[in-house]
Amino acid sequence: MTILTKQNPELWGGVIEFPDLEPGTYTATAEAWNTDENILEGSGSTKITVKAGETTDCSITMILEGQTAYYSKYMILTDYDNKKHIYDYKTLQEASTGFTLGDSYNAVEDNNGQIYHIKDSNLYKDNESVLSIDTSDTSNLIKNPLYYDTITNTYWIGLERSINFYLKNSDNSYDTTFHRTIGAAKGESFLNFAIKENKAYLVYIEKDDPIANIIYFTKDENVSLTEQNRIQLSTIGVSGEVTDMAVLGDGTVAVLVRSVGVDSETEGFNNMSLSDKGTVYSRGALVLLSSDLSTYEVYGWKDSSRTISATGKDTQTGTLTEWTSITAYIPEYEERNSYFYGPLKIVAIRPKEIVIADCGANFVLPDYDGKKNGKMYAHNRLMTVDLRTFAISCKKEFSESELKFKNLMVNGGGTDSYTIKASSSYNAYEGEK
Numbered sequence: 001m002t003i004l005t006k007q008n009p010e011l012w013g014g015v016i017e018f019p020d021l022e023p024g025t026y027t028a029t030a031e032a033w034n035t036d037e038n039i040l041e042g043s044g045s046t047k048i049t050v051k052a053g054e055t056t057d058c059s060i061t062m063i064l065e066g067q068t069a070y071y072s073k074y075m076i077l078t079d080y081d082n083k084k085h086i087y088d089y090k091t092l093q094e095a096s097t098g099f100t101l102g103d104s105y106n107a108v109e110d111n112n113g114q115i116y117h118i119k120d121s122n123l124y125k126d127n128e129s130v131l132s133i134d135t136s137d138t139s140n141l142i143k144n145p146l147y148y149d150t151i152t153n154t155y156w157i158g159l160e161r162s163i164n165f166y167l168k169n170s171d172n173s174y175d176t177t178f179h180r181t182i183g184a185a186k187g188e189s190f191l192n193f194a195i196k197e198n199k200a201y202l203v204y205i206e207k208d209d210p211i212a213n214i215i216y217f218t219k220d221e222n223v224s225l226t227e228q229n230r231i232q233l234s235t236i237g238v239s240g241e242v243t244d245m246a247v248l249g250d251g252t253v254a255v256l257v258r259s260v261g262v263d264s265e266t267e268g269f270n271n272m273s274l275s276d277k278g279t280v281y282s283r284g285a286l287v288l289l290s291s292d293l294s295t296y297e298v299y300g301w302k303d304s305s306r307t308i309s310a311t312g313k314d315t316q317t318g319t320l321t322e323w324t325s326i327t328a329y330i331p332e333y334e335e336r337n338s339y340f341y342g343p344l345k346i347v348a349i350r351p352k353e354i355v356i357a358d359c360g361a362n363f364v365l366p367d368y369d370g371k372k373n374g375k376m377y378a379h380n381r382l383m384t385v386d387l388r389t390f391a392i393s394c395k396k397e398f399s400e401s402e403l404k405f406k407n408l409m410v411n412g413g414g415t416d417s418y419t420i421k422a423s424s425s426y427n428a429y430e431g432e433k
Contacts, residue, residue, distance in 0.1 A: 023052045029388055032058045043352060044250070045388050049202035051221045055070050063250050063351045063387065070150040070249055072348035073113040075355060075382065076101070080407040086115070089348055089355075092382075094398050101125040108148035108155060116155055118146055123157070149195050150249070150349075196247035199291065203242045203255070214255065216293045229293040234256065236284045236296055237303075240265045245347050248354070248387070251291035257301075258284045258330065260342040260360050262410070269361060269376070269408045279305070279330040284340035286385055299385060300340040300392050305329050312368025323374075324367055330362055337394045341379050344405055351387075355395060358383045359405035378408045 025047060032042040035238040042062035050056050063069065074095055075087040084101030087094055097115075101107055104124070107117040113384035117124050123131040123146075147156045191212065192203040200217045215230040233239060240259030247253055262277045274280065309325045331339040341360025348355035358381045366374040382395040382404060398404065 011416065021050050023050050025049050027389075028058060028060060030062060032062060043388050061250055063248075070111060070352040071350055072109055072355075074109055074115070075347040076107045076115065077107065077347060077357060077403060078345070078405065080404050084117070085403065089350075093412050097126070106146040108146055110148055110155070111150060111153055116146060116148065118157075123155075147194055149197070149247075151197050154191075161294075191242055192245045194245045194247045194253065199251075200245070201245060201247065201253055203245060211239075214242075214245075214253075214289070214293060216253075216291075231289070231293045231296070236287055237299060238287065238298060238301055240281070240284065243343060246346050246349065246354075248349065249351060253291065254291070254346060254354060255287040255288040255289065256343040256346065256356065257287060258286065258342045258344060260284070268406065269410050270406075272410055274323070274326060274363075274410055276323040276326060278326065279361060280308075280326055280330065282328070282330045282362070284343040284358065284360070286340070286343065286354075286356065287364050297390070299390055300338070300343075300383075302331055302339050306332070308363055308365055309369065310365035310368060310374070311367070326363065327363065328363060330360075334360065336362075336379070338392055340383065340392075341381070342406075343383070347382070353384050353386050356383045356385065357381075357405055359408070361408050376408065376410055378406075380404045380405065380406075 027045055027046040027047050027051075030043065044060045044062035046060050048056055048058045072089055072395055074097075075089055077085045077087055079085065082103045082105070084104060084107060085094055086101065086187055094176060101115070101117055102119070104117040104119040110116050114125055116130075121132065122129050147152075149156065191205065194201045197220055202215045202217070203212055204215070205212050212233045213230055214232075216228045218228055222345050227350045231350045233242070234242055238259070240257050242255055243258045244256045259265040259281045260269065260272055260283070262272040262280050263271060283302040286299045287296055288297045288299070305327050306329075307325045308328050308330075310323050331341070340356070340358050341362075343356045343358045345357045346354055349359050358379070360379055362377045362379065364377070367374055378400060380398040380400070382397075384393050384395045385391075386393075
């Protein structure tokens with residue numbers, strides 16, 4: 001094996017060979033270091049499959065770690081009542097920015113750490129109103145109406161009915177030539193979009209088919225969009241709703257899928273009733289697709305269900321149903337930092353990681369003999385995904401008094417518990433969380 005180092009500059013850009021690998025699947029990781037300043041300037045990884053008697057070649061595209069790479073300085077977090085909070089990426093504390101976002105919807109950070117957000121049909125840069133959005137019907141805005149392209153340093157606004165993407169020009173006017181209208185007459189609903197230079201990605205669902213589609217377009221010489229490829233969530237092997245998407249620095253398309261609810265994967269827990277015949281979903285996935293949508297990898301997805309059991313008798317007294325078990329797609333407690341409970345938003349992008357706001361719940365059924373109620377444990381977390389190793393970890397878990405992304409409750413109970421027994425005097429069963 002030959003190592004490329006500063007002491008061997010003639011080998012830079014050359015070939016590293018591993019002549020004695022056993023057949024199998026490997027992950028090759030490369031890093032470029034500025035050894036004078038001990039700074040990591042670039043990194044990347046790729047998976048390779050080695051077959052017996054064959055030579056396998058691979059190239060690794062590195063993500064820049066230097067000044068040309070995009071760095072989120074902040075994490076813009078949304079409380080369940082739509083109040084926005086700006087947290088410093090490094091300190092994990094609320095940042096002193098000199099302005100507040102309040103209940104503005106959507107917010108994006110540019111290359112200089114300035115934050116754009118929409119309120120009352122106006123686009124703001126920090127506290128400054130920079131543009132009035134020409135729409136008389138704000139319900140026409142899609143769920144993710146503002147997107148920032150880190151490569152071209154421009155922001156985009158999408159309107160649902162016409163599916164136009166508006167580019168901010170230097171004179172603060174709109175360029176409406178970069179657009180695409182797709183089947184509005186068929187009742188399609190558009191959920192998210194992301195743009196990187198001349199490429200555009202849309203997530204939409206059709207009227208009679210709730211499964212989300214991801215479409216990839218390129219802008220041709222006539223500045224209209226030409227469809228290149230599309231893929232369904234069912235093809236990827238995940239289900240639920242797409243909550244966010246972004247195009248990373250190397251062109252990878254990151255998509256968040258959230259599967260949270262009782263019996264339905266998208267209805268959530270809010271004031272829902274559990275049933276011993278029902279299914280509880282609290283899971284999600286980060287899907288990383290190639291820029292042409294031809295390949296993908298899924299991270300953090302809980303694919304198999306487990307049974308959560310109660311302790312005690314299997315009888316029914318009067319009108320009180322006493323549960324014995326529920327079927328749940330929820331990580332085991334010891335797996336909680338390897339899976340998602342319900343990813344909602346990509347809140348920070350760094351050259352070697354992304355940070356995701358994740359919200360869901362774990363459940364404990366009651367101990368009937370011990371007269372202990374069941375309990376729901378809500379989780380509001382910031383999860384990081386290392387873009388070199390793709391390891392998932394918890395960056396911060398918020399207490400409900402500090403911040404909660406969703407106001408989770410079941411069957412009219414409190415925000416973190418539900419009553420199973422008729423009496424409210426029993427203590428909560430503090431078993432497996």
